[in-house]
Amino acid sequence: MxxxxxxxxxxxxxxxxxxxxxxxxxxxxxxxxxxxxxxxxxxxxxxxxxxxxxxxxxxxxxxxxxxxxxxxxxxxxxxxxxxxxxxxxxxxxxxxxxxxxxxxxxxxxxxxxxxxxxxxxxxxxxxxxxxxxxxxxxxxxxxxxxALRVRTGRPVAVFYQVSESPLYTLSDAHVASDVIRWCGGRNVFADAPVIAPQVSREAVLAARPELLLYSSPTGERPWRRLEAIPAVAQRQLHHIPADWLTRPGPRLLLGTERVCDHVSAVRSARSVPVDSPPGQAAGQ
Missing domain, CATH: 3.40.50.1980 (Nitrogenase molybdenum iron protein domain)
Structure with a gap:
């Protein structure tokens, strides 16, 4: 046949x-x-x-x-x-x-x-x-x-790393950027002309994110020594499973909860004096 x-x-x-x-x-x-x-x-x-x-x-x-x-x-x-x-x-x-x-x-x-x-x-x-x-x-x-939505305060600058080599992120055309905004953050590459732009480490350095999120368990490795990035200096580098932010379905709620927790931690750290002892930002 x-x-x-x-x-x-x-x-x-x-x-x-x-x-x-x-x-x-x-x-x-x-x-x-x-x-x-x-x-x-x-x-x-x-x-x-x-x-x-x-x-x-x-x-x-x-x-x-x-x-x-x-x-x-x-x-x-x-x-x-x-x-x-x-x-x-x-x-x-x-x-x-x-x-x-x-x-x-x-x-x-x-x-x-x-x-x-x-x-x-x-x-x-x-x-x-x-x-x-x-x-x-x-x-x-x-x-x-x-219940998670943040409407006030100065936005936290956030870099979301989709992959580390090559280095990719997501623009405002992706729902992950909406998650960041919902939590009171600002996607530092929101204005990129494509939905998943490839960026350089120099561009990330220039963007000075206060919070760095990554999708793979080893995603923080390229950044550990780059203390010029506020997120690195303040130890605000966190893993979020890729499916929680990149799949526009029910589990976006899990990703939103996690992102909001991390954004909130950065906001809290802002109010702590620079010479405060370690742990004070967490209420210790």
Whole structure:
């Protein structure tokens, strides 16, 4: 059987009536979308996910339909989804158009700012027929998020290191920058022209961050001797798991809590005289 004929047969099967199957069959095209589906109680509806979808643990054995940018159309058709969730701003438009041309029901979910996580939960809940669960998950997220918000005071200059070699960070186009701002911080590379700019150590030195966050466990190594950076001089270098800041899903709340704790510590240290004994900033 030729490739074209095989695809035609799969498409025919997809469009045939699904008798006796009432539950949604969902495929997600980015890891955070699988997390959002699970957050509204829809993990059992997932039949396929994108590569690197590893949370919550129960989805790890699901078929992978590709990475975040290229997908196996034949496998997707074989899984017979009733809903495909695409990543707004991430899934290439060409891939979305290709899937829609196969008459697959593709919905785009976009999260650019922290409050949009709750909006995504509500939307996915509606799409899965779990509107109440989506609303409850969204409200719980919003309540915890609002409790963390910092609205006053001089912003803390923050550098977020995505990778150390080469040295990459994130601009204001990424939701991680919104997390920093939410906590009363200022992303020192917020104005970069691309979402994930490569920067130099000299540029970081010139930005003089008061807080340096990094995504890999060894991310502080390039900075330990650079005491000219306020964050290094004040020992404000901290690891935050990458998934807590780079995936625009429910676990952004964990990242926000951690970032807010560190920003708060920097603010507290500002009020302590320079010649104070060690530990006074922590209330010791």
């Amino acid at each position: 030729t490739r074209g004929c095989c695809r035609a047969v799969l498409l025919m099967l997809l469009l045939s009536p699904l008798t006796g199957i009432a539950a949604p069959r969902v495929i997600t095209l980015a890891p955070h979308l699988a997390e959002l589906v699970a957050a509204v109680g829809g993990a059992d509806h997932l039949v396929g996910v994108s590569r690197y979808s590893d949370h919550p643990p129960e989805i790890r054995g699901l078929p992978s339909v590709g990475d975040a940018f290229q997908f196996n159309e034949e496998q997707i058709l074989t899984l017979r989804p009733t809903l495909v969730l695409a990543w707004g701003g991430g899934t290439p438009l060409s891939e979305i158009q290709r899937l829609r041309a196969l008459q697959l029901p593709v919905e785009i979910i976009e999260v650019q700012r922290l409050p949009e996580v709750a909006a995504a939960m509500r939307r996915i809940g509606q799409l899965l027929g779990r509107a109440e669960a989506g609303r409850e998950a969204a409200e719980a997220f919003e309540q915890r998020l609002e």
